[in-house]
Amino acid sequence: MKRSTETSGRTRWRQVLLSFLLSLFRGALPDQIRYSIPEELAKNSVVGNLAKDLGLNVPDLSARKLRISAEKEYFVVKPESGDLLVSNRIDREEICGKKPLCFLDFDTVAENPLNIFHVTVIVEDINDNTPLFKQSKIDLKIVESTKPGKTFPLDPALDSDAGPNSLQKYYLNDNEYFDLTEKQTPDGRKYPELILKHSLDREEQNFHQLLLTAVDGGDPPQSGTTQIQIQVTDANDNPPVFSQDVYRVSLQEGVPPGFLILRVTATDQDEGVNAEITYSFHNVDEQVKQFFNLNQRTGEITSKNDFDFEIANSYTLRIEAKDPGDLAAHCSVQVEILDENDCAPEVIVTSVFTPLPEDSPPGTVIALIKTKDRDAGENGEVYCQILGKAEFILKSYSKNYYKLTTDRTLDREEISEYNITVMATDKGKPPLSSSITITLHIADVNDNTPVFHQASYVVHVAENNPPGASIAHVSASDPDLGPNGHVSYSIVAS
Numbered sequence: 001m002k003r004s005t006e007t008s009g010r011t012r013w014r015q016v017l018l019s020f021l022l023s024l025f026r027g028a029l030p031d032q033i034r035y036s037i038p039e040e041l042a043k044n045s046v047v048g049n050l051a052k053d054l055g056l057n058v059p060d061l062s063a064r065k066l067r068i069s070a071e072k073e074y075f076v077v078k079p080e081s082g083d084l085l086v087s088n089r090i091d092r093e094e095i096c097g098k099k100p101l102c103f104l105d106f107d108t109v110a111e112n113p114l115n116i117f118h119v120t121v122i123v124e125d126i127n128d129n130t131p132l133f134k135q136s137k138i139d140l141k142i143v144e145s146t147k148p149g150k151t152f153p154l155d156p157a158l159d160s161d162a163g164p165n166s167l168q169k170y171y172l173n174d175n176e177y178f179d180l181t182e183k184q185t186p187d188g189r190k191y192p193e194l195i196l197k198h199s200l201d202r203e204e205q206n207f208h209q210l211l212l213t214a215v216d217g218g219d220p221p222q223s224g225t226t227q228i229q230i231q232v233t234d235a236n237d238n239p240p241v242f243s244q245d246v247y248r249v250s251l252q253e254g255v256p257p258g259f260l261i262l263r264v265t266a267t268d269q270d271e272g273v274n275a276e277i278t279y280s281f282h283n284v285d286e287q288v289k290q291f292f293n294l295n296q297r298t299g300e301i302t303s304k305n306d307f308d309f310e311i312a313n314s315y316t317l318r319i320e321a322k323d324p325g326d327l328a329a330h331c332s333v334q335v336e337i338l339d340e341n342d343c344a345p346e347v348i349v350t351s352v353f354t355p356l357p358e359d360s361p362p363g364t365v366i367a368l369i370k371t372k373d374r375d376a377g378e379n380g381e382v383y384c385q386i387l388g389k390a391e392f393i394l395k396s397y398s399k400n401y402y403k404l405t406t407d408r409t410l411d412r413e414e415i416s417e418y419n420i421t422v423m424a425t426d427k428g429k430p431p432l433s434s435s436i437t438i439t440l441h442i443a444d445v446n447d448n449t450p451v452f453h454q455a456s457y458v459v460h461v462a463e464n465n466p467p468g469a470s471i472a473h474v475s476a477s478d479p480d481l482g483p484n485g486h487v488s489y490s491i492v493a494s
Helices: 003-012 050-054 058-064 092-096 286-291
Strands: 032-038 046-049 067-069 075-077 083-086 103-110 115-124 137-143 151-153 167-172 178-184 190-196 207-216 223-233 246-252 260-263 278-281 292-294 300-303 314-322 328-338 346-352 365-372 382-387 392-398 401-406 417-426 433-443
Touching (some): 046 050, 050 083, 050 103, 050 115, 067 075, 075 103, 103 346, 167 178, 178 207, 278 292, 286 292, 286 314, 292 314, 346 417, 346 433, 382 392, 392 417
Parallel strands (some): 032 115, 137 223
Antiparallel strands (some): 067 103, 075 083, 151 190, 167 207, 178 190, 207 223, 260 300, 292 300, 314 328, 346 365, 382 417, 392 401, 417 433
C-alpha cells in the first residue's frame, strides 16, 4: 500500500464516517453516528466532539446530563467540551479476536428533554503483534530415497492481528534442496509446507539447516523466525500411507466427553515391527489438544471436553502417522461444530429513568434495553415482550436495542410502583427465554385539589359567644404526597 493511502487511513479515524440520520426525537437531531479509531489509544484520547455531532450546545451539557449508557464503558463524555474520550484500554484482539470488522455499540443519553442516540465506534487494527512460531527449532527426519516433490507440513506462526496486519507470507532462505509453499486451513489460517526439490544423498550431506521466516502485512512489517534442522536417514523401509488425505466430520456441540468422532487409518507395506504405526497430533493449536484425544495405536479421535459453537465452530486437526523408521505420513481432519440452541438470550438494562413523574406524557422513555444471544442463525434471533402491564410498550430502535416507554398517562395515587417484567425469547426449537424485572417508582406531582369531607356544613352558633370560641370543625384531604398533600384553610367570604 502506498504511504499516501496509509496516511489518509490514519487521519480518517477522527472523522464521522456516516451521514447522520434524521432523528425522530425532538429537535430533528441525528440518532445514530459512527466513528472510527485505532485500537490501543491512550486514555483520554479524543474520539470526536460528540456534542457537536449531535447538534447540542456545549453550555447546555450540564443541564442535559449527556452521558454514555453501555455494559462496559470504554468511553466517557467530557462535560466541559462535549468531547468523546477513551476511558479504558481498547484491545481489538481481546474484544473481537480475528473478526474482520470490530465495533463497539453504545447509547448516549441526554435529558431535559430526553434524547437517546445510538453510537458505533469502529475499532481498527494496528500492527501491535509479531508473528511468532511456537518453537524456535523444528526437527525433521527425511529418508534419502524420498522422491522430489514430497511435501512436509510445518508448524504455522501465530499472529493475533487481523486483516492486512496479520500473517501474510512465509519465506525460506536460499538453498539447493528445498522449496516452500503455503497452504490454508478452512478457517483461513496459513501454514507452510516444505517441498523437496532434489534427491538427497546421505553420504554426501546428512544434515541440512534452514531458516523459515513469517512476515505480516504491517507498515513497517514485523516478522518471526524458526530454524528447520533436517536429518537425512538411510533408505530402509516404506513410509505409512493414510487412506485419505482429508477427513471431514460434523458434530453437534452437545456431544459428551469421550464421544468417538472418527478413526483415521494409515497402512505400511513393510512387515513386522516396521509396519507398526504410531499416530500423533502434528502442528496443531493448544486449543485442539484441549478438546480432542487421539489414540496413538488405533487412530481413534474422541472428544475430550464439551464443545461450544459460540467459541469455535470448526477445528482443523493435523495427524501424523509414523513407523519405527521415523518415516511419516500426514493427513488433516476437518471438524465442523453444529450449533444447538443451548444459550438463552440475555436481557440487559443499560439505563433506567426512575422515579418517573406521574404527569409524563405517553411515549416517555423509562429504560433502555439490549438483548443478545450467543447462538447462531435462528437460535440467535431474539424477540422481546412485556409480560402484562398494559401501561407500557417496547419499541425497537436498532438491532437488539429497545426502548421501554409509557403507553398511557400514569396516576401515582392509583399505582405508585410498577414491577415490569421484560422477556426475551429466541427462535430456536425448542425456544429458550430469560427475563428481567425493572422496578419503576412513580413520582408525585401536584395534580389533585383538596376535597372537603362534606360539600356543606350547617353550624348553629349560640349568641354571646366570646371571640375565639370554636363554633365548628371542617376537614379536607389531598391524596398527593408531601407538601403537595398538605392542606391549609382560610375563609374566602363571610
